[in-house]
Amino acid sequence: xxxxxxxxxxxxxxLQPEVLVYCLLGVVLGTFVGVLPGIGAMxxxxxxxxxxxxxxxxxxxxxxxxxxxxxxYGGAVASILMRLPGTPQSAxxxxxxxxxxxxxxxxxxxxxxxxxxxxxxxxxxxxxxxxAGWLSRAAVAFGAADYAxxxxxxxxxxxxxxxxxxxxxxxxxxxxLLLGCVGTDVNSGVQRFTFGQTELLDGINLVALAxxxxxxxxxxxxxxxxxxxxxxERIGLRRLMPTRDDLRRMGWPTLRGSALxxxxxxxxxxxxxxxSFLSYAMERRVARQPERFGNGAIEGIAGPEAANNxxxxxxxxxxxxxxxxxxxxxxxxxxALVIHGIQPGPLMLEARPEMFWGLVASFGIxxxxxxxxxLPLIGIWVAMLRIPFRWLYPAILVxxxxxxxxxxxxxxxxxxxxxxxxxxxxxxxxxxxxxLLLLGFVLGPxxxxxxxxxxxxxxxxPMVFLERPIAAGFVLATAALLLLSLWQAWHRRASxxx
Amino acid sequence: MxxxxxxxxxLGLAVASVAIPASAQDTWPTGPVHVYVGFPAGxxxxxxxxxxxxxxxxxxxxxxxxxxxxxxxxxxxIQQMLAAAGDGHTFGTxxxxxMTTAQRMMDDTGYDVSTDILPVTLIATSPLVLAVSxxxxxxxxxxxIAAAGAEPQAIAYGSVGQGSxxxxxxxxxxxxxxxxxxxxxxxxYAEVTTSIMGGEIDAGFMAPSAALPHVQGGNMRMLGITSxxxxxxxxxxxxxxxxxxxPADFRAELWNAFIAPxxxxxxxVERLNTEINDILSDPAVQEQLLAIGWNAAPGTPGDLAExxxxxxxxxxxxxxRVQAQQ
Amino acid sequence: MNRDWPDVLGGLAxxxxxxxxxxxxxxxxxxxxxxxxxxxxxxxxxxxxLIGLGLIVALPALARSGDTPRFELGSAAAVLAAxxxxxxxxxxxxxxGATAASVLVASLAAPHGGWTWRILLALTVTALxxxxxxxxxxxxxxxxxxxx
Numbered sequence: 001x002x003x004x005x006x007x008x009x010x011x012x013x014x015l016q017p018e019v020l021v022y023c024l025l026g027v028v029l030g031t032f033v034g035v036l037p038g039i040g041a042m043x044x045x046x047x048x049x050x051x052x053x054x055x056x057x058x059x060x061x062x063x064x065x066x067x068x069x070x071x072x073y074g075g076a077v078a079s080i081l082m083r084l085p086g087t088p089q090s091a092x093x094x095x096x097x098x099x100x101x102x103x104x105x106x107x108x109x110x111x112x113x114x115x116x117x118x119x120x121x122x123x124x125x126x127x128x129x130x131x132a133g134w135l136s137r138a139a140v141a142f143g144a145a146d147y148a149x150x151x152x153x154x155x156x157x158x159x160x161x162x163x164x165x166x167x168x169x170x171x172x173x174x175x176x177l178l179l180g181c182v183g184t185d186v187n188s189g190v191q192r193f194t195f196g197q198t199e200l201l202d203g204i205n206l207v208a209l210a211x212x213x214x215x216x217x218x219x220x221x222x223x224x225x226x227x228x229x230x231x232x233e234r235i236g237l238r239r240l241m242p243t244r245d246d247l248r249r250m251g252w253p254t255l256r257g258s259a260l261x262x263x264x265x266x267x268x269x270x271x272x273x274x275x276s277f278l279s280y281a282m283e284r285r286v287a288r289q290p291e292r293f294g295n296g297a298i299e300g301i302a303g304p305e306a307a308n309n310x311x312x313x314x315x316x317x318x319x320x321x322x323x324x325x326x327x328x329x330x331x332x333x334x335x336a337l338v339i340h341g342i343q344p345g346p347l348m349l350e351a352r353p354e355m356f357w358g359l360v361a362s363f364g365i366x367x368x369x370x371x372x373x374x375l376p377l378i379g380i381w382v383a384m385l386r387i388p389f390r391w392l393y394p395a396i397l398v399x400x401x402x403x404x405x406x407x408x409x410x411x412x413x414x415x416x417x418x419x420x421x422x423x424x425x426x427x428x429x430x431x432x433x434x435x436l437l438l439l440g441f442v443l444g445p446x447x448x449x450x451x452x453x454x455x456x457x458x459x460x461x462p463m464v465f466l467e468r469p470i471a472a473g474f475v476l477a478t479a480a481l482l483l484l485s486l487w488q489a490w491h492r493r494a495s496x497x498x
Numbered sequence: 499m500x501x502x503x504x505x506x507x508x509l510g511l512a513v514a515s516v517a518i519p520a521s522a523q524d525t526w527p528t529g530p531v532h533v534y535v536g537f538p539a540g541x542x543x544x545x546x547x548x549x550x551x552x553x554x555x556x557x558x559x560x561x562x563x564x565x566x567x568x569x570x571x572x573x574x575x576i577q578q579m580l581a582a583a584g585d586g587h588t589f590g591t592x593x594x595x596x597m598t599t600a601q602r603m604m605d606d607t608g609y610d611v612s613t614d615i616l617p618v619t620l621i622a623t624s625p626l627v628l629a630v631s632x633x634x635x636x637x638x639x640x641x642x643i644a645a646a647g648a649e650p651q652a653i654a655y656g657s658v659g660q661g662s663x664x665x666x667x668x669x670x671x672x673x674x675x676x677x678x679x680x681x682x683x684x685x686x687y688a689e690v691t692t693s694i695m696g697g698e699i700d701a702g703f704m705a706p707s708a709a710l711p712h713v714q715g716g717n718m719r720m721l722g723i724t725s726x727x728x729x730x731x732x733x734x735x736x737x738x739x740x741x742x743x744x745p746a747d748f749r750a751e752l753w754n755a756f757i758a759p760x761x762x763x764x765x766x767v768e769r770l771n772t773e774i775n776d777i778l779s780d781p782a783v784q785e786q787l788l789a790i791g792w793n794a795a796p797g798t799p800g801d802l803a804e805x806x807x808x809x810x811x812x813x814x815x816x817x818x819r820v821q822a823q824q
Numbered sequence: 825m826n827r828d829w830p831d832v833l834g835g836l837a838x839x840x841x842x843x844x845x846x847x848x849x850x851x852x853x854x855x856x857x858x859x860x861x862x863x864x865x866x867x868x869x870x871x872x873x874l875i876g877l878g879l880i881v882a883l884p885a886l887a888r889s890g891d892t893p894r895f896e897l898g899s900a901a902a903v904l905a906a907x908x909x910x911x912x913x914x915x916x917x918x919x920x921g922a923t924a925a926s927v928l929v930a931s932l933a934a935p936h937g938g939w940t941w942r943i944l945l946a947l948t949v950t951a952l953x954x955x956x957x958x959x960x961x962x963x964x965x966x967x968x969x970x971x972x
C-alpha cells in the first residue's frame with residue numbers, strides 16, 4: 001500500500017459513522033476533561049479503559065487518541081481563562097494567555113490557541129505520514145548521553161523565560177530540579193528526601209505540584225481582589241476576533257513551533273513539554289520586542305500551542321512503529337490494544353493497515369472537529385469570565401482536588417496540594433515564576449538519570465558526550481547559546497553606556 | 499439490589515432455621531467488595547485483576563470495585579488495603595515484589611507480610627526472557643555466558659529498576675553462571691528495549707510480552723527463559739535451567755496473587771480460594787491471562803504462603819550479594 | 825525602610841532550602857565521583873547552586889527599594905482549610921458531604937457573602953460535582969457520609 005492509498009483507505013475507514021461517533025466522543029470528552037483543572041488525559045483514559053473492551057480495537061484507539069489530543073485544546077482554555085494549567089506544557093500558555101485575558105483579549109487568546117493547535121496538528125500529521133520511518137530510527141538512535149545533552153540545552157534555553165530577573169528564573173529552575181530529586185533514585189535505588197513516607201517514593205505528584213503552584217496560589221491571590229471580581233465588565237464582545245496584526249504575528253511562531261514539536265514529540269520522554277518551552281524561548285529570542293513576552297504577546301501562545309499539539313501527534317510514532325510507548329499515556333493506549341490481542345510494532349503497518357491509516361486519518365478528522373466545535377465555543381468560554389469569581393473559586397478548588405485525587409486515589413496528595421499551594425502563593429507574591437519550577441521538576445529526573453546512565457554505560461568516560469555525534473551537537477548548541485547570551489548581555493550594557 | 503436483598507434475607511432465614519451459625523460465610527458478601535491493586539488502570543497487574551474480578555463478582559453476587567492505588571512498586575496498594583480493612587469486604591491483588599523483597603528495599607513498608615496479610619491464592623506466574631539485540635553476535639546462552647565471562651562488566655544489561663524482578667533475576671543468573679555484568683537501571687521495559695535496539699546496552703531480562711513483539715519484528719533475539727517449563731507464548735525459547743552450567747533447578751518467576759488483610763474470616767478466605775481456582779480452570783480465562791503475559795497458576799492458600807517464604811529467602815540472598823558488591 | 829522585601833526574603837528562603845538540601849545530601853547520601861556519581865551528587869550540587877542563586881537574588885535587593893505585597897492571611901487560611909477538609913473528609917463524609925463542607929469553608933474568604941449565598945453555593949457546587957465526577961466520569965467514591 002502506498003502512502004496515498006493508505007491515506008485514502010484511512011479516511012474512508014475513519015469516516016464510517018460508528019468510528020466517527022467514537023472520534024467525536026473522544027475529542028469532546030478530551031476537551032471537557034482538559035478544561036477541568038487537574039483531570040488530564042491520563043485520568044480520563046484510565047476511566048474510559050473498561051469501555052474499550054466492548055468496542056472494536058480501531059474505534060477504541062481512535063477514541064482514546066481523541067481524548068489525548070482533545071485534552072490539549074481544553075488545557076489551553078483553562079490556562080488562558082483561569083491560569084489553571086493541568087500539564088507543564090499548558091503552563092507555558094499561561095505566561096501570555098492569562099495576561100491577554102486580563103487585558104480583555106481572552107477571545108483573541110483562545111482563537112490563537114485553537115488556530116495554532118489545529119495548524120500544529122496538521123503539520124504533525126504530515127510529518128507523521130512522511131517521516132515516520134526516519135523519526136522512529138531517530139528515536140532508537142537517541143542514547144542516554146544524547147537525551148541528557150538535549151535536555152540540558154532545553155533547560156538552558158528556557159530558563160530565563162517568564163521572569164524579569166534572570167537570577168530569579170534560574171533559582172526556580174534549580175528549585176524544580178531539587179524537588180525532582182525527591183523519591184527513589186533510579187540509578188541507585190536510594191530513597192532521597194522521602195523522610196520515611198511511602199507516598200513520596202515515586203516522587204512528588206506532578207499534578208499536585210501543578211495544581212498547587214498555579215490553581216491554589218491563583219485562588220488565594222484573587223479571592224479578595226476587586227479587579228478580579230469585575231473583570232467581566234471590561235470585556236467587550238468586539239474583542240473576540242483577532243485583528244489582522246494578530247494574525248500576522250501568529251504565522252511564523254506557529255510554523256516554528258510545529259516543526260519543533262513534530263521533532264521532539266517523536267522522542268520517547270517529555271518531548272511535548274520540552275518543545276513548548278523551547279518554542280516559547282525561541283519566539284522570545286527572535287522577537288523584535290522581547291519585553292512584550294509575559295505581558296500578553298500572542299506569539300507566546302501560538303508557538304507553544306502549535307508545538308505541543310504537533311508533538312502529541314508525532315508522539316504516536318514510537319508507539320505505533322516500534323511498539324515503544326513514549327509516555328505513561330501512550331503506555332495506557334498500548335495496553336488497550338494488547339487487551340484486544342493487537343501488538344503494535346514494526347509489523348502493525350502490514351498486519352493491520354486499517355489501524356495505522358485509520359488512526360492517522362482520525363487525527364485529521366478529530367482535529368477538524370475540535371476546531372469547528374471550539375471556535376463557536378469561544379464566546380461561551382469568554383462569557384464564563386462574566387461569572388463573579390466568588391461563584392467560581394469554590395468549584396475550582398473542589399475540582400482540582402478531585403483531579404489530583406484521580407491520579408492515585410490518595411488523600412495524601414490532596415494535603416500536599418494545600419502545602420504546595422501555600423508555597424505557590426508565597427512565590428507568586430515574590431514574583432517567582434512557577435512555570436520554570438515545573439520545567440525543572442519535569443526535566444530534572446530525566447537529566448540526572450540519563451547523565452548518570454550515560455556515564456555508567458561508557459564505564460565512566462565523560463568523552464561520551466563529545467564522541468556521540470548527536471550529543472556533541474547538543475553540547476555545542478548549548479555552548480553557543482550561552483556565549484550568545486553573554487555577548488548580548490555585554491552588548492546591551494555597552495550600548496547603554498555608549 | 500432489592501432482589502439480592504430478598505435473596506440474602508431468604509438465605510439467612512433458611513440457614514437460621516437449621517442452625518445458628520456464627521460464621522459470616524453464609525451471608526458474606528453483604529455489600530460491594532473492594533479489591534486494591536497497587537498499579538494504575540490499564541497496567542498489566544490491573545488487567546490481570548480485572549480478568550479475575552469480573553467473573554468473581556458474578557459468582558459472589560455483589561459488585562467488585564477495583565481500587566487502583568499505584569505507587570512504590572505496589573506497596574501503596576497493600577498499605578491502602580490494610581488501611582481500609584475491617585469490614586470483611588476489602589482484599590487485594592499484588593505482584594511478588596511487595597510480598598517478598600520490598601521489606602529489604604525500603605526503609606519501612608508499614609506492614610509485616612507474615613502477620614498482616616493472609617494469603618488467598620496464587621493467580622498467575624510470569625517468567626522472564628533473556629533478550630539481546632538481533633544485531634548481536636551472541637546466539638545462545640553458552641555464548642552469552644562466555645561473552646560475559648571475558649572480563650568483568652563486559653556485558654551491560656538493562657532492568658526496570660534497582661531491586662526489580664528484572665534486576666534480581668539477572669543478578670541471580672550472574673551468580674549462578676559465575677560472571678559479573680554491568681547493571682543499567684531504567685524505569686520501563688520500553689526504555690530497556692529502545693536501549694538494546696539502539697546498541698547502547700547488550701541485554702536484558704524482560705517480560706515475554708514486552709520482548710515478543712520485537713522478536714517478531716526482527717529486532718531482538720531471545721536466548722532463554724527463566725521458568726522450569728517452556729512458556730506457551732514462546733514455546734521455542736529454551737529454558738535456562740541446566741544449560742551452559744546453570745543449575746538444573748534454576749528458576750525465577752514473577753507472580754501475582756490474591757491476598758486478604760489479617761483478621762479476615764477463614765471461611766471467606768476459603769470461599770475466595772475455591773471461586774478463584776474455579777475461575778482459573780476456565781480455558782477462556784487462561785487464554786486472556788496468557789495474552790498479557792501471565793500463566794494461570796491456581797493453588798491453595800498454603801501454596802502461596804510457602805511460595806512467599808521460599809522466594810523471600812531466595813531473593814534475600816541475591817539482595818545480600820548485590821549489596822555486598824556495592 | 826522600603827526595601828525590595830519580596831526578593832530579599834524570597835532569595836534568603838531559597839538559599840536556606842538549598843543549604844538544607846546540601847546538608848542533608850552530604851550527611852545521608854553517597855556523593856560518588858564525577859565519573860560514577862552517587863545518589864547524593866545531584867542534590868548536593870543543586871543545593872549549592874540554590875544557595876548561590878538565592879544570595880544573588882537577595883543581596884542586591886537589599887539596596888533596592890520596592891513595594892511589599894500584602895499577604896492575604898484570611899484568604900489563605902480559608903482556602904487551605906477547605907482543601908484539607910476535602911482531602912481528609914472524602915473517606916468519612918463521602919463526596920457530597922466533603923464537597924459541601926469544603927465549599928462552605930472556602931466561601932468564608934469571599935467578600936460580601938452571606939449565609940443564604942453560602943448555602944446556595946454549597947448546594948450548587950455539590951450537585952455539579954456529584955453529576956460531573958460520580959455520574960459523568962464514574963469515579964468510584966462513596967457519595968454520602970459513612971454511618972457508624
